[in-house]
Amino acid sequence: MTVSRRSFVGGFAAALGTLKIGPEVDLFAQTRPGQGGAGAARAARSPMDDYDTLAHLSSNENCWGPSEAVVEAMTQGFKYANRYGYPGGDIVSEIAKHHGVKTENILLTAGSGEVLDVVGTTYLMNGKKVLGVEPSYSSVYQHATSIKSTAIKLPLGKDYRQNIPAIVKAANDHASELGFVYLCNPNNPTGLVVTKDEVKQLLDGIPAGMPVLIDEAYHHFVEDAKYATSVPYVLEGRPVIVARTFSKIAALAAMRLGYAVAPAEIIQKMRPYSMGSINVAVKYGGVAALKDTAMQADVKRKTIELRKKTSGELEAYGYEVIPSETNFFMVHIGREIVPVIEEFRKKQVAVGRPFPPMTTHMRVSIGTAEEMDRFMKAFKEIFPAKTKTTAAGA
Ligand SMILES: Cc1ncc(COP(=O)(O)O)c(C=O)c1O
Numbered sequence: 001m002t003v004s005r006r007s008f009v010g011g012f013a014a015a016l017g018t019l020k021i022g023p024e025v026d027l028f029a030q031t032r033p034g035q036g037g038a039g040a041a042r043a044a045r046s047p048m049d050d051y052d053t054l055a056h057l058s059s060n061e062n063c064w065g066p067s068e069a070v071v072e073a074m075t076q077g078f079k080y081a082n083r084y085g086y087p088g089g090d091i092v093s094e095i096a097k098h099h100g101v102k103t104e105n106i107l108l109t110a111g112s113g114e115v116l117d118v119v120g121t122t123y124l125m126n127g128k129k130v131l132g133v134e135p136s137y138s139s140v141y142q143h144a145t146s147i148k149s150t151a152i153k154l155p156l157g158k159d160y161r162q163n164i165p166a167i168v169k170a171a172n173d174h175a176s177e178l179g180f181v182y183l184c185n186p187n188n189p190t191g192l193v194v195t196k197d198e199v200k201q202l203l204d205g206i207p208a209g210m211p212v213l214i215d216e217a218y219h220h221f222v223e224d225a226k227y228a229t230s231v232p233y234v235l236e237g238r239p240v241i242v243a244r245t246f247s248k249i250a251a252l253a254a255m256r257l258g259y260a261v262a263p264a265e266i267i268q269k270m271r272p273y274s275m276g277s278i279n280v281a282v283k284y285g286g287v288a289a290l291k292d293t294a295m296q297a298d299v300k301r302k303t304i305e306l307r308k309k310t311s312g313e314l315e316a317y318g319y320e321v322i323p324s325e326t327n328f329f330m331v332h333i334g335r336e337i338v339p340v341i342e343e344f345r346k347k348q349v350a351v352g353r354p355f356p357p358m359t360t361h362m363r364v365s366i367g368t369a370e371e372m373d374r375f376m377k378a379f380k381e382i383f384p385a386k387t388k389t390t391a392a393g394a
Pocket residue numbers: 030032059060110111112113114137184188215217218244245246247253257258
């Protein structure tokens with residue numbers, strides 16, 4: 001059976017309409033449904049009636065959708081939709097092969113958000129805390145709160161980068177209180193990387209045996225040669241857990257697939273806390289996505305091209321942009337972000353939620369060329385042109 005992307009997506013949309021199920025993505029929050037942390041933003045959520053007409057620049061999604069090969073593979077998977085134990089397309093061994101690790105080093109999850117939760121549950125249930133920076137992807141901190149743990153959050157350093165010496169110092173100062181360290185690389189919402197030298201400095205400097213969760217959700221978009229994945233540390237046997245997702249480069253956010261790469265004994269510790277419930281379609285789609293390197297290269301190229309174009313236009317208009325390595329960027333708007341989100345929303349453009357304490361910055365995801373044009377038009381209607389400043393302000 002073959003299926004075009006249009007017919008698959010069209011059929012799915014029709015099913016949503018019939019069942020009156022709306023997409024669950026919160027237009028103003030990047031946390032996952034069911035998490036409480038973005039409560040205020042969620043309360044302000046607008047009806048989804050105009051979902052399809054919005055420019056979706058709020059959740060760092062892949063606007064182009066999965067490739068034909070991936071859609072076809074998912075469609076093939078449906079022949080097992082009525083089964084429990086079915087051949088899963090070898091997704092775990094394909095991921096292991098992709099990273100040069102063993103299958104015992106992989107935990108398959110429903111999105112990488114589940115990895116973040118599972119690490120939290122595994123290492124914080126005994127009253128320990130997580131150490132990380134703020135702003136970062138707050139899901140880890142929200143999960144800590146939900147299981148009655150807390151986080152030690154350090155401010156970003158100069159130029160909005162993660163201050164590795166400060167993290168190392170805090171990890172040593174608070175060693176007995178900590179369950180693990182969280183490092184989002186590249187960081188969301190700034191889009192900035194922690195270099196491979198800095199990751200080494202972190203891992204060598206913190207107390208031996210302290211687990212480090214390294215969230216590489218945006219790994220595939222990075223160009224900076226000073227960045228590298230931390231998977232080799234897993235092979236060295238260090239207590240490192242790398243979280244990866246199919247939601248971004250592979251455009252499978254709604255299908256929910258992610259995984260952890262970690263030493264086998266850590267995977268064993270975490271497995272009881274994972275759901276173990278991945279849908280059959282995405283198991284097949286994931287295998288195809290891993291192999292579709294041409295699609296990944298194309299998405300990366302288009303994303304970077306549009307990010308550079310829009311950033312350049314904003315800078316020419318007088319606004320400072322943090323140089324991102326991801327499929328989103330932050331622009332310094334010099335005003336509180338909350339009412340601005342609503343102003344964009346009225347113009348059918350959804351932009352990122354507030355990221356305290358950087359509340360005079362706006363996070364913008366990369367969308368299609370047409371969506372980025374709509375964003376720039378709205379930006380110019382909302383903000384006046386400025387003579388370019390040299391400092392972004394903190
Ligand atoms: C840094 C980071 N980690 C993890 C996730 C979770 O993504 P998913 O659960 O779709 O894999 C996101 C989603 O935006 C993210 O930005």
